[in-house]
Amino acid sequence: MGRKISEFALTRRHFTQGLAATALAGTVGIPSMARAESAVTFLGWQGYDDPVAFDGFLKEKGITLNTTYIGNNDEIVAKLRGGGIGQIDIVTPYMGYIPLLVKLDLIQPIDESRVPNLKDVMPIFRNDPNIVVDGKLYGVPFTWGGGPMVYDPAVIPTPPTSWKDLLKPEFTGKVGMMDDPLGNMMIGALVATGTQTPTKLTAAQLEQTIDFLIELKKQSRVVAASWGDLSDAIARGDVAITFNGWETMVKFCADKGKVVKYTYPSERTHAWLDNYCIAKDAPNLDAAYELCNRVISVEGQKRLAEVALQAIVNSEAVAALPEDIKSLYPYGEIEDYGKKASFFGFPPVEPEGDLTTFSDWLKAYERFKAA
DSSP states (O other), X not given: OOSOOOHHHHHOOSOOOSOHHHHHHOOOOOOOOOOOTTEEEEEEOTTXXXXXXXXXXXXXXXXXXXXXXXXXXXXXXXXXXIIITTTOOEEOOBGGGHHHHXXXXXXXXXXXXXXXXXXXXXXXXXXXXXXXXXXXXOOEEEEEEEOOEEEOTTTOSSOOSSGGGGGSGGGTTTEEEEXXXXXXHHHHHHHHHOOSOTTSOBHHHHHHHHHHHHHHHHHEEEEESSHHHHXXXXXXXXXXXXXXXXXXXXXXXXXXXXXXXXXXXXXOEEEEEEEEEEBTXXXXXXXXXXXXXXXXXXXXXXXXXXXXXXXXXXXXXXXXXXXXXXXXXXXXXXXXXXGTEEOOOOOOSSOBTTBOOHHHHHHHHHHHHHO
C-alpha cells in the first residue's frame, strides 16, 4: 500500500477500559474556549477526525475543528455530563453506548435529510438497533469490525470450528489472548453459558464466563496489551491462534512477513460499530451535519480504509477500494455478517433485576487477571 499504518489503528478499539461508574459521576468538563461561528468541537478517538479533515474539506466549508481525543468511551458520557452540553458538537461512541447517551439526554436524533450519504450506507449498519432508539436514528455509523479467531495456516491448516476447541491439548501454549475485558467476556459468555445475549448475564453466568476465561488463559502463552502486540506475537511464531482478534491483524502480520487468516467459530463472536453523534444543544449544528455527511462520503470512507485500515460502511466506497484493502474484511458476505459476529448492546450500567452491571463485570475480570 506504501503508507505507514496509523498508530491509532494498532491500539484503537471500542472496548472501554474505564469504569462506567466513573462515567456516570460526570465530573469531567470541557475547557471553555473562544470559538468562531463554525468552530466545531470534536470529542472522539484519535484518527476519527482524519476522514473529514484530510483534503481541505474543512477550509472549503469554512469549518475549523477543535479536537479532544478520548481514551475510552466513558469519557464521552463524563464530559457531556460535566459541562459539555452546549459546547461539544460531535462525539464518536461505540454503538453499545448510544442507548445510554439517549437515556441520559446527551445526544440528539439525526435529521436524516441532512445526511444524504446515508443512502449508501449498507443496511446492516444503518439499521442496527443500538443506534435506532424508539424509531429515531441517533448515530451516523462509519466504521466497524469484529473479534474473529486469527490463526497461522502454516501451523493450523484447518482452523477449529468452536472456541471450545482451543482448550484441546494440541493448542496448549499456542493460544494468544487480548487483554480486552468486554470483548473477552462477550465471547466467553457465548461459549460458557450458551446465552444469545452475552451482555445480559446473571451473577452465576458471569462466574461461568470468568471460569472459562481462566481455563483458556492456562492454555495461552500471551495475554497481549494491544492488537499490535498480539499481531507481533503471531507474526513471530510465539502463538499460532487467538481467542478474540481483529480482521485487520491480517494486514499487521503481512507487513511483518507472516500470512495469517481468520475465521468465525460456530458460537459467533462480538462486533463493534462506531458512529458520529451530534451532542444535545450542539452550538454548530450546520457544520456538525456537514461532518456527519462527509465521514460517510466515498472520499472520507476510502481515506479511513486506506490509511487507518478500518472497515467502512459506504457500499460505493467499498467498490472503489484497492483489492488488498478490500480483502481485509468480509464485504462480499456482509449481509450474513450478523450470523457470525453480532453488534451486542452494552451491559447494564445500573442494576436491572438479577442482571450484573458493567461495574460487576470489571470486578469479575480482575479474577481472570489475577489467575
